[in-house]
Amino acid sequence: MKTTFVILAGLLVFAGCSNKEQPQPPDQRARLEKLRQQLQEVLGEKYDAPIPVATTTQLTRGSALFAELCAGCHGARGDGKVEHPGVLLQQPSNFTDKAQATFFSEQARLQLIRKGIPGTAMMGWEEVLPEEDMLALYMYVRHLYQSREPNFLNKE
Amino acid sequence: MRSVFILSLALFGWACQTQETFRGTEMPETPIADFELQDQNGRPFKLSDQRGKVVLFFFGYTFCPDVCPMTLSTWKRVQDALGNDVQQVKFVYVTVDPERDTREKLQTHLDIFSSDFIGLTGEHEALRQVYAAFGVYLEKVSIAASATGYLVNHTSRMFVVDQNGVLRVLLDHAAPVDDVVHDIRLLLRGKK
Numbered sequence: 060m061k062t063t064f065v066i067l068a069g070l071l072v073f074a075g076c077s078n079k080e081q082p083q084p085p086d087q088r089a090r091l092e093k094l095r096q097q098l099q100e101v102l103g104e105k106y107d108a109p110i111p112v113a114t115t116t117q118l119t120r121g122s123a124l125f126a127e128l129c130a131g132c133h134g135a136r137g138d139g140k141v142e143h144p145g146v147l148l149q150q151p152s153n154f155t156d157k158a159q160a161t162f163f164s165e166q167a168r169l170q171l172i173r174k175g176i177p178g179t180a181m182m183g184w185e186e187v188l189p190e191e192d193m194l195a196l197y198m199y200v201r202h203l204y205q206s207r208e209p210n211f212l213n214k215e
Numbered sequence: 216m217r218s219v220f221i222l223s224l225a226l227f228g229w230a231c232q233t234q235e236t237f238r239g240t241e242m243p244e245t246p247i248a249d250f251e252l253q254d255q256n257g258r259p260f261k262l263s264d265q266r267g268k269v270v271l272f273f274f275g276y277t278f279c280p281d282v283c284p285m286t287l288s289t290w291k292r293v294q295d296a297l298g299n300d301v302q303q304v305k306f307v308y309v310t311v312d313p314e315r316d317t318r319e320k321l322q323t324h325l326d327i328f329s330s331d332f333i334g335l336t337g338e339h340e341a342l343r344q345v346y347a348a349f350g351v352y353l354e355k356v357s358i359a360a361s362a363t364g365y366l367v368n369h370t371s372r373m374f375v376v377d378q379n380g381v382l383r384v385l386l387d388h389a390a391p392v393d394d395v396v397h398d399i400r401l402l403l404r405g406k407k
Contacts, residue, residue, distance in 0.1 A: 124358070127280065127358055127366065128280045128358075128366075129280065130281075131280045131281025131282070131285075132280070132281065132284065132285075142389070143285065143389045146285045146288050146289060146389065147284060147285060147288045148288045148291060148328070178327055179327065180284035180287075180288070180327065182277065182278060182324075186278075186315065186363055187278055187358075187359065187361075187363055187364055187365075188358075188359050188361075188364060189359060189360065189361060189364070192359050192364075
């Protein structure tokens with residue numbers, strides 16, 4: 060009995076230590092892979108073109124737009140945690156997570172803001188926002204991840 | 216003696232059923248004046264044609280960044296949870312943004328959640344009368360320097376209309392799926 064308890068406790072501790080990142084469900088992973096491929100085809104050579112460092116004005120504007128347009132689904136901190144979790148049919152992206160933030164290129168993520176993601180609640184904003192606002196929004200979303208990186212202040 | 220016992224049980228069951236209350240906010244029974252709008256396929260939709268069905272109404276718009284997609288996600292789960300009862304229920308989404316919500320856009324947006332959801336639009340005056348019938352508040356709020364750069368603040372409740380076209384229950388947009396299903400089933404069982 061005691062041995063069983065020790066084994067179970069060990070397994071629990073091991074599970075707790077090794078569960079640092081939640082793996083994405085296979086269907087969601089496949090969907091994202093397909094979307095990345097489509098974006099590469101649409102953007103062509105531009106897919107990997109970098110987007111410049113943001114100005115303070117752009118980050119301020121992006122932050123205000125994020126609070127209005129994105130926080131409802133992606134959470135006030137952009138970490139995908141919302142007041143009513145599990146309500147949306149698909150889990151919204153966590154912009155503070157390195158793996159998710161770097162899955163698409165910069166231009167691809169800006170394109171997702173413009174066009175949205177078909178078949179999901181993520182709508183495109185190009186009909187509502189001018190290009191400079193969508194760029195500011197992207198820069199703020201990028202900042203959510205970059206600002207958590209070591210030596211962020213030295214890089215900026 | 217045995218039949219008295221069974222009768223008592225039946226009476227007790229009946230009493231429990233009649234005392235069961237809605238989990239949403241029960242409204243003083245308010246008949247909704249009949250109206251006609253167009254659905255996302257261009258077909259006319261009249262409230263009076265829905266007699267015999269419980270109808271869930273929500274007033275939203277496709278660019279809504281928060282409560283509308285959440286409500287539609289909840290509706291999808293409610294639809295799945297209702298099982299066969301879903302045949303007696305309609306889910307109706309009325310736009311509060313007829314300028315941007317074309318029929319095509321309503322269709323594309325609702326199809327993300329369920330192709331059975333009905334999206335309604337219409338002439339401004341016809342829509343205004345429907346908003347007034349349900350007491351829906353709405354206000355445009357500019358967010359960008361362009362004609363289409365606005366959000367719409369709006370009432371975020373679900374309105375549950377019974378089989379006789381009478382508004383019976385209000386539910387919060389974030390109401391748990393179980394609560395929505397519960398209140399729909401109470402109406403389907405004929406709760407007065």
